[in-house]
Amino acid sequence: MNFSIKGKDKNTSARAGEIMTDHGIIQTPIFMPVGTAGAVKAVHIPELKSDVKAQIILGNTYHLYLRPGLEVIQAAGGLHKFNGWDMPILSDSGGYQVYSLANTRKLTPEGVVFNSHIDGSQHTFTPEKVIDIQRIIGADIIMAFDECTPYPCEYGYAKKSLGITHQWLKQCIDHFNNTEPVYEHSQALFPIVQGSVYKDLRIESAETIASCKADGNAIGGLSVGEPPEMMYEMTALVCDLLPADKPRYLMGVGTPVNILESIALGVDMFDCVIPTRNARHGLLYTSEGIINIKNEKWKFNFSPLDENGTSFVDLQYSKAYLRHLIHSQEMLAGMIASLHNLAFYLWLVIEARKRILDGSFLEWKQKMVLRLAQRL
C-alpha cells in the first residue's frame, strides 16, 4: 500500500491524496460505504460502481466471522471473490461490534469473550485471532483490535482501556508481521488511536500510534455520543500528531457536515452507516440540505428527488413517489434513498477533493456547512 499527497489546502489541514492498493487506487478524501455482512444494505454491487462511485467499501469482521463464517469466506477465496466487489475493501477489527451487538461480553487483558447476537454461541477475540480472521477475510486494509470506549467514560477507565488497546496493538503488529496474506494481494494494518475525550490520553495514544510507522492510522472512539465540538477538538489534536505522509481514517463519522469539518482537520478516510440507515428512515442528504421525505410537505411534490443528484434515482423518481413508497413500507423506498444518500456522500468527498486541488476548499466548505445542515 502506498499513499501520496497530490495537493494540500493552504487555509486548512485538508489534503488530497491517493492510496494505491492491489485492488486499485483510492482518491482521498474518501467516504467508504459500510458493507456490514459483505453487502452494502439495499444497493447492488454494480450500482456501487456505476451510481455511487464508491472506490472502497467496508466489511465488518464481527458479522462476517459469525455469518457466513470463515470457512465459507476462505472457500470463496476471500471477501472480494465472495461478494464480487473487485475494488479495495477495508475490514474493521470487530471490537466495536463486540461491544455494541454481542449479547454478553467479558473483557480481559487477553481479549474478549462474547456471545453471538445471532445464536448465543460463545466466542473469543484476541489480537492474534482478529488478525487471523482479517487475513482470511482478505481486506486490503485491516484494523488493529482495540476497545472503543463509550461516552461518557471515566478517566480511570479510559486510561486503563488505553493501556490494553496499546498492548493489543503491539500483539496485532507482531502477529501481522509474522503471518502472510492468505490470497495473492497484500494487506495493510492500521492502528487505532483511542483515549476517549481526554487530551493527555489522546496525545499519548497518537504518539504511540505514530511510532508504529504503519501504512495508515485511524482515530477511533469518537462520534459515540460526545458533542461535535469535542469530536473536532480531539480529531484536530490527533491529526497533528499522526504522520502527515500517511492516510488518516476517522472511524464511524458521520454527517455530511462532520465529514467536511474533519477533512479540514486533515482526515482522509471516513465510514458511517448514517447515509444508509437514515435513508431507510426517509432522511435524504442533498447539496441543498436535508429532506425528511416522510413529511406531508412532499405529498404533492412531483419534482425529481434531487435535480443536482448524481445517481439514476435522482431524476428517475419524484419526491412524492418516494414519500409514498416509504409510507407504504416498500423495499424500493430504502433502495432509492440508500443509493441517493451514498451517491451524495461520494459526490461530497469528490467535490471536496477538487476544491482542495483548486484552492477553493475553505470558502466552499464554509458555504456548504451552512447549507448541508438546513432542513428543507
Add this chain to the structure above:
Amino acid sequence: MNFSIKGKDKNTSARAGEIMTDHGIIQTPIFMPVGTAGAVKAVHIPELKSDVKAQIILGNTYHLYLRPGLEVIQAAGGLHKFNGWDMPILSDSGGYQVYSLANTRKLTPEGVVFNSHIDGSQHTFTPEKVIDIQRIIGADIIMAFDECTPYPCEYGYAKKSLGITHQWLKQCIDHFNNTEPVYEHSQALFPIVQGSVYKDLRIESAETIASCKADGNAIGGLSVGEPPEMMYEMTALVCDLLPADKPRYLMGVGTPVNILESIALGVDMFDCVIPTRNARHGLLYTSEGIINIKNEKWKFNFSPLDENGTSFVDLQYSKAYLRHLIHSQEMLAGMIASLHNLAFYLWLVIEARKRILDGSFLEWKQKMVLRLAQRL
C-alpha cells in the same frame, strides 16, 4: 386497444398475439409483474425494462386508493406519471383485496363497505366508484368489479355471488361507457368470469362475459386453493367459450408450470405475486427447476446464481453469496431473488411465444413442465 393473433399452436390452444395500447405493444402470452402500491417489490423501475423485460405491470386499485390516495395520483397525472413506468399498466378492481386484506367488510347487492387495513377508516366500493377510481389511476387495462369467491365455496353461495358479479358488470360497463378517460390515453375494460369450481356456473358466466364483446376477458376466482386439475378444467372450459379474437387473462396464476399449462389452454395474460413473494423467502425459479437457496447444500456453492439466467444478477452473484444474504436478512437478498424470478418468468413466456410461433410448443412445454417442478 387492439389484439391480433400472430400464430396458433397446432397441438394445443396456445396462441401468440399482440396487444396494442397507447403505451405500447404487449406480446402475448405475457406475464405481468405485480406492482401493488405502484412499485414492483424490490425492483427499480429501469430494471423492470432492462433486466426483467417486463412489457406491462399491474397496480392494485385497493392499495392505491388507500395510499397515496386518488388526489395524489390525479395530481401526478395518473399512475404512469407517478411511478415513472411509461409502458402499459393494468389495474385490478380491488375486489380481491377487499376480501383478503380489509379488516371488516359487508357485501350487499349495492357494493362493499370495508375498513382499511392501514388505519381502519371506512370506505365503500360500488361498481361505479371502482370505474371512477380506475379512470383516475389511468391504467391502460382496467377490470370490472366482482366478487372473487373463496375455495371451497358452496354452490348456493357461488350462484348468488355470480348473480351479483354479473349485475355489477353491467353497471361497470354502463359507467365505463358513460365516462371518459381522465388522461390523454385510452382505457379498455375487461370483464371477469367467476363461478367457483361449478361447471354450469362457469359456463353461464363465460357466456355472459362473451356477450359483452369487451376488448379482453379475464378468468377470476381460480388459484384460490383448489387442486390444479380443477383450475385447469375450469380454465379450459372457460377459454373455449370466451371470444377467440380477444386476449384472455387468467388472474393471479401462478407457478411456472401453471403458466405453461394455461398457455396451452388458450390463456394470453398472467399476473401473480409468486415470483416476488417467494423470492423474498429464498425460492428461485430456474429453467432447470426450483432452488431453495436457504438450504445447507448451497453453502459452499460459488457458481453463478443461474448460468442460463437473463438478468444481471444471475452472473453477478453466486448461490453461496445469496444464501448468506438471505440468512443475514439483507435487503439485497430480496432484491437479487426478485429480479431473478421476474426475469425468469418473462423469459418463460417469451420462450413460450417463440415455441408457439415455430411449432415446437407442445414438445417444449412437456419437457419444461417436468423440469420446472423439480427441486434442485
